[in-house]
Amino acid sequence: MHDRGPDELFHRGRVRRFLESHGLGSGAVEAERIGDGQSNVTFRVTQGDRTLVLRRGPRPPLPKSTHDMVREARLLRALAASGVPVPEILAVCEDEHVLGVPFYVMPFSEGVILTDTEPEPWCNAESRTSVSAQLVDTLVDLHQLPIAAEPIASLGRPAGYLERQVRRFGALWDVNSTRRVPLVSELGSWLAARVPTPQAASIVHGDYRLGNVMFAKPDGGGPRVILVLDWEMATLGDPLADLGYLMATYAEPGRAGSVMQLSSVTALPGYLTRNDLAERYAVRTGLDLSAIAWYQVLALWKSAVFCEAIYSRWLAGERPGDTAFAPRLEAGVLELLDQAHGIMRGGEPEAQ
Incomplete structure (x- = not known):
């Protein structure tokens, strides 16, 4: 990992200074990317004999209201005593001059x-x-x-969570895609017409x-x-x-x-x-x-929409180095939509 321009994902010198200022270690910092996340980015950070995890958003520009590390850290701190096993938050950086986006640090x-x-x-x-x-x-x-x-x-x-999900993701396809796929709007219309009444x-x-x-x-x-x-x-x-x-x-x-x-x-x-x-x-x-099929269609449809956003960013050169996941999405997005359509029609495609 080398310190480079402000759009790079990790800067050893800046992260070192941040960790030292929060009493989390001293000395040279090394990092490697871990996890299978295709949205936010997670690094294992070593400094001497201590290992930490740093979690940050992707390169800007970021879609509004997404990749909010400060909000995520606040939630994890709120859940710390809940009994649900969540990571411990050691420090939060809201200064975008460090890595270009906010991030937080937790134990490895x-x-x-x-x-x-x-x-x-x-x-x-x-x-x-x-x-x-x-x-x-x-x-x-x-x-x-x-x-x-x-x-x-x-x-x-x-209140209104499901309706907002359908409305929000229905609007995102045209913003994030350069290809026309009629099945997106067909599934969106089906979902909008059949929103279940939440039980909890x-x-x-x-x-x-x-x-x-x-x-x-x-x-x-x-x-x-x-x-x-x-x-x-x-x-x-x-x-x-x-x-x-x-x-x-x-x-x-x-x-x-x-x-x-x-x-x-x-x-x-x-x-x-x-x-x-x-x-x-x-x-x-x-x-x-009894309405769980609706929620599965929603999940696959939403996944197709945000995967299309990843694919479009890759095509635009905004995901350099992604040679494994993003190229699969040209066909992978369509497969998600086909699976959603199969559930919508009351069945699912068999494995090929």
């Missing part, structure tokens, strides 16, 4: 994030069932937190999936959740939006994959299926899931 946690491989001790049906059951249970715990008191109450407006209001994580949940390293016992990560899109709204997103982006045998299925391990024998996830959630919350 040794743990396991499941993507396409598993630790050998967990390669069995019992561990896999435990992982997916804990995935649901942690989400339920989040959705059952009280939201009436500050600072949680100011996180968002639960809760914190909505907004990107809740296996890849954003960290488990403790195997220690002779079974899997154990230790952190829920990436709270950028958290707000107050309908909790079934999180469940619909989890189900729609969850890999399982016999279903077509997508660019949003970032943890392919769940297609292995032993993991709960999408329907199993829903049943466990319903039992623990008492919510009626």
